[in-house]
Amino acid sequence: xxxxxxxxxxxxxxxxxxxxxxxxxxxxxxxxxxxxxxxxxxxxxxxxxxxxxxxxxxxxxxxxxxxxxxxxxxxxxxxxxxxxxxxxxxxxxxxxxxxxxxxxxxxxxxxxxxxxxxxxxxxxxxxxxxxxxxxxxxxxxxxxxxxxxxxxxxxxxxxxxxxxxxxxxxxxxxxxxxxxxxxxxxxxxxxxxxxxxxxxxxxxxxxxxxxxxxxxxxxxxxxxxxxxxxxxxxxxxxxxxxxxxxxxxxxxxxxxxxxxxxxxxxxxxxxxxxxxxxxxxxxxxxxxxxxxxxxxxxxxxxxxxxxxxxxxxxxxxxxxxxxxxxxxxxxxxxx
Amino acid sequence: xxxxxxxxxxxxxxxxxxxxxxxxxxxxxxxxxxxxxxxxxxxxxxxxxxxxxxxxxxxxxxxxxxxxxxxxxxxxxxxxxxxxxxxxxxxxxxxxxxxxxxxxxxxxxxxxxxxxxxxxxxxxxxxxxxxxxxxxxxxxxxxxxxxxxxxxxxxxxxxxxxxxxxxxxxxxxxxxxxxxxxxxxxxxxxxxxxxxxxxxxxxxxxxxxxxxxxxxxxxxxxxxxxxxxxxxxxxxxxxxxxxxxxxxxxxxxxxxxxxxxxxxxxxxxxxxxxxxxxxxxxxxxxxxxxxxxxxxxxxxxxxxxxxxxxxxx
Numbered sequence: 001x002x003x004x005x006x007x008x009x010x011x012x013x014x015x016x017x018x019x020x021x022x023x024x025x026x027x028x029x030x031x032x033x034x035x036x037x038x039x040x041x042x043x044x045x046x047x048x049x050x051x052x053x054x055x056x057x058x059x060x061x062x063x064x065x066x067x068x069x070x071x072x073x074x075x076x077x078x079x080x081x082x083x084x085x086x087x088x089x090x091x092x093x094x095x096x097x098x099x100x101x102x103x104x105x106x107x108x109x110x111x112x113x114x115x116x117x118x119x120x121x122x123x124x125x126x127x128x129x130x131x132x133x134x135x136x137x138x139x140x141x142x143x144x145x146x147x148x149x150x151x152x153x154x155x156x157x158x159x160x161x162x163x164x165x166x167x168x169x170x171x172x173x174x175x176x177x178x179x180x181x182x183x184x185x186x187x188x189x190x191x192x193x194x195x196x197x198x199x200x201x202x203x204x205x206x207x208x209x210x211x212x213x214x215x216x217x218x219x220x221x222x223x224x225x226x227x228x229x230x231x232x233x234x235x236x237x238x239x240x241x242x243x244x245x246x247x248x249x250x251x252x253x254x255x256x257x258x259x260x261x262x263x264x265x266x267x268x269x270x271x272x273x274x275x276x277x278x279x280x281x282x283x284x285x286x287x288x289x290x291x292x293x294x295x296x297x298x299x300x301x302x303x304x305x306x307x308x309x310x311x312x313x314x315x316x317x318x319x320x321x322x323x324x325x326x327x328x329x330x331x332x333x334x335x
Numbered sequence: 336x337x338x339x340x341x342x343x344x345x346x347x348x349x350x351x352x353x354x355x356x357x358x359x360x361x362x363x364x365x366x367x368x369x370x371x372x373x374x375x376x377x378x379x380x381x382x383x384x385x386x387x388x389x390x391x392x393x394x395x396x397x398x399x400x401x402x403x404x405x406x407x408x409x410x411x412x413x414x415x416x417x418x419x420x421x422x423x424x425x426x427x428x429x430x431x432x433x434x435x436x437x438x439x440x441x442x443x444x445x446x447x448x449x450x451x452x453x454x455x456x457x458x459x460x461x462x463x464x465x466x467x468x469x470x471x472x473x474x475x476x477x478x479x480x481x482x483x484x485x486x487x488x489x490x491x492x493x494x495x496x497x498x499x500x501x502x503x504x505x506x507x508x509x510x511x512x513x514x515x516x517x518x519x520x521x522x523x524x525x526x527x528x529x530x531x532x533x534x535x536x537x538x539x540x541x542x543x544x545x546x547x548x549x550x551x552x553x554x555x556x557x558x559x560x561x562x563x564x565x566x567x568x569x570x571x572x573x574x575x576x577x578x579x580x581x582x583x584x585x586x587x588x589x590x591x592x593x594x595x596x597x598x599x600x601x602x603x604x605x606x607x608x609x610x611x612x613x614x615x616x617x618x619x620x621x622x623x624x625x626x627x628x629x630x631x632x633x634x635x636x637x638x639x640x641x642x643x644x645x646x647x648x
Contacts, residue, residue: 055461061491066484069450070457073468076435077391077458096481100444101451109433110424111645113440144646168648253647 005193010157010180014044014120016196017158018082021165022052023197025080028165031058031067032084032120041086042122042180064094068119072102075117080165088123088136088174102170103145117171118164123150124176124223124274125320130308133316135222137273138280140172141252147171147204148252150222151179153190156249159202166201176223188229205250207258209265213244216330217265217298219285220272221248228272230323231330241334242266251281259285260292268333269298272321277304303329338538340616342380343603346538346596347620349376349400352409355628356399356416356429360573364417367428372400374536374568374588377595378501379404381541382469385549389466391438391455393448396430397501398441401471405439407432413631425637426645446479448472449498453485456496456558465553467495475506477519486558490526495552498523498560499545501535503567508579523560535563536595539602566593 008016022028030036030045030052036059039046049057060067064085071081085091091098098119105113123135141148147169151157157179164171184190189210194200210225211232218228225247232243246262248255263269269289271282282302289297303326305319353371360369372379375397382392383404394401402412407422415421416429423433430443438455442448452470459466476482477500489496502519504511511519523530529551533544541563548559566588570577577585591597600613 058492061484061487063484063488065481066450066453066488069447069481069485070454070488073391073393073451073454073456074458075454076440076451077438077455079458079461081454096444096447097450101442101447104431105433105440106648107645108423108427108431109435109440110422110426111648112423113433113435114648147647 005196006184008193009183010154010175011040011043013154013158013193014161014175014180015039015046015048017161017199018045018048019051020197020199021162022048022056025165027078028080028082029056029058029074030082030084031060031071033060033062033086035059035084040084042177044120044175044180045084064090065097068094069097069101071117072097072105072115075115076113080116082118082120082165085119085121087132088121089131089134091121091136091140098140098146099143103143106169107145114168115170116168118161119170119172121172121174122177122180123174124178125309125316126177127313127316129311133309135174135274137174137221137251138275141281145170146252147250148174149204149250150174150176150248152222152225152247152249153187154179154182154184154193155191156202158193158199160204160249162199163201163204167204171204174222178223188226188233205253205255207246207248207255207262209244209262210247211245213242213266215241215243215266216268216270216334217244217246217262218270218272218326218330219246219248221251221281222274224272224274224321227321227323228326231326234323235327235330239331239334243330254284254288256288256292259288263289263293263298264296267298269300270326270330270333271300271302272326273304274320275304277302277306280304299333301329301333338599338602340603340608340612342538343599343613344616344620345380346376346599347617348623349379349403350596351621351624352403353399355624357569357573359417366418369429369573370397370571371569371573372397374566374594375501375503376400377538378499378535378541378563378565381538381545382499384542385546387466389438389464391452391459391468392471393452393455393468394439394441394471395445395448395473395476396441396443397473398432398471399429402432402434402439402441405434406437407434407439409627410630413627414634417631418636419631419634420637421631421634424641445473446476446481449482449485453489453494453496456489456494457492460493460495460555467497467549467552469497469499472498472500473506474500474502474504474511474515474519477522478514486523486526486528489558490528493555493557495555496558497545497548497552498558500560500562501565502562503565505567505571505580507571520560520562528558528560530560530562532562533564535565536593536598538595538599
């Protein structure tokens with residue numbers, strides 16, 4: 001890793017990646033609340049206004065429906081908009097433009113209309129309770145036509161964003177707030193960030209095994225993969241059992257073939273998700289395996305919140321998965 | 336723009352187009368919901384007259400005639416509407432029409448056209464030419480937050496955008512008076528947006544009002560709201576019993592002195608057009624539409640094996 005890149009946090013890497021891609025592709029514009037003057041409330045668009053000007057970096061009113069919809073029309077006119085929805089929790093106010101418009105135009109046009117745009121949005125728990133700490137990945141993935149990716153590492157933040165910017169379909173990137181604030185040395189695992197000025201894409205729609213393990217596989221996505229890795233290390237240390245981790249990277253379209261390929265590696269599987277458990281990614285992963293493997297499916301359990309995120313830190317940690325609770329749940333399967 | 340005999344023929348083509356579609360609903364050839372623009376032809380015609388290549392039009396669930404105005408291939412359009420392998424290969428149907436070659440699309444969600452059209456306008460504002468975008472809305476859409484949000488954005492960003500409201504007075508069964516506070520044309524004022532109200536049944540009036548708005552956008556002056564009063568001849572959809580509207584008002588809407596076609600005919604006759612010429616225009620229009628239907632019916636049905644395909648590239 002270049003020495004300079006080592007000190008960058010996730011937000012700075014996103015900003016550097018956007019900058020590199022905007023230099024490469026003049027059709028890229030960035031729009032959203034506080035993205036220009038402020039550089040984003042998480043700093044992920046910092047420096048772009050000064051570099052590219054107000055024609056390409058646009059502060060918007062607090063009108064998600066208007067500017068997310070505008071991104072669709074702009075994309076269909078040859079621009080490549082990158083829209084920031086400040087918190088993923090705000091998708092409710094522009095949901096129609098997400099699920100009825102951008103997601104469906106390719107299909108409903110019989111493939112004639114392309115809407116290549118990127119929605120970046122911060123998700124995940126960071127102590128902000130029920131309306132600012134959700135991840136809502138399954139809500140978005142439930143709509144056919146949206147690609148939904150959840151980077152788990154700083155390199156994935158970079159590479160999946162590059163891929164999204166070159167994708168012919170709308171891609172929603174849920175950037176975990178803890179990842180945006182993290183630097184490389186604070187993370188459990190992750191490949192080094194590549195050349196900041198010419199980053200390579202990482203393929204959307206492919207999971208990655210990030211850790212081998214013969215006794216149990218933990219399937220996770222986004223920052224949960226970091227916690228799963230931590231838990232796996234701790235389990236191996238304390239019990240001597242071998243625990244692997246598969247990072248989904250993309251939850252829509254889900255890498256079904258990859259899941260079936262990875263499943264036989266261990267006789268047990270734990271699926272971890274920060275999103276609400278009911279009707280979510282855990283259920284989808286387990287359904288894919290049950291359908292694809294039948295009796296050969298590993299022994300599986302689920303760990304995911306079943307309530308909104310509470311405000312109190314004590315309650316919060318009881319709801320949102322942690323390395324400790326993942327290890328506890330995994331221990332039950334191993335027993 | 337001088338109103339001519341060709342406009343009369345074009346209005347008749349639109350009328351015949353929608354009437355033939357209505358018949359195809361009755362016969363069962365079209366099984367889905369259908370919203371027709373019968374009575375609203377003059378607005379679509381004016382739109383087509385003022386449109387230039389590269390202008391974008393984002394229309395509504397009642398968008399068949401706007402598609403014709405945008406230059407969409409009528410046979411491909413009809414094939415899509417009669418559920419063949421048409422404009423959208425049978426995936427969109429009449430409510431979800433997409434023709435990127437003509438920068439035209441429709442959405443079935445009331446009010447959703449405005450934000451998308453703003454994006455088309457944003458991209459056009461960046462170019463050196465005079466291309467613009469038009470968001471078509473009904474009076475019912477004026478109560479959607481998406482429209483208010485977009486009006487605000489369009490003024491802030493000086494978007495070359497026209498908000499064209501076809502005010503037919505009814506949101507399905509609810510009269511405008513029961514759903515819309517204040518005057519629709521007054522909704523532009525708080526945003527500092529110029530606004531025009533006109534009789535959308537009168538081709539001259541809608542050409543003038545829409546023309547002013549289009550010119551303003553081409554000159555990069557920003558958005559305009561145009562409210563065109565029209566009559567919805569039929570129910571909200573084909574099959575609507577339409578008992579919520581007084582029979583007398585429905586009859587009155589179709590009277591020759593109110594109907595856009597009747598009015599244009601009288602206007603052209605006054606200007607010296609022969610009855611025979613006018614009748615010939617109508618016959619030609621109906622023959623043209625029959626030809627389109629014949630060609631559309633010759634198109635194959637979509638291959639059912641493609642049904643689940645095309646969600647992603």
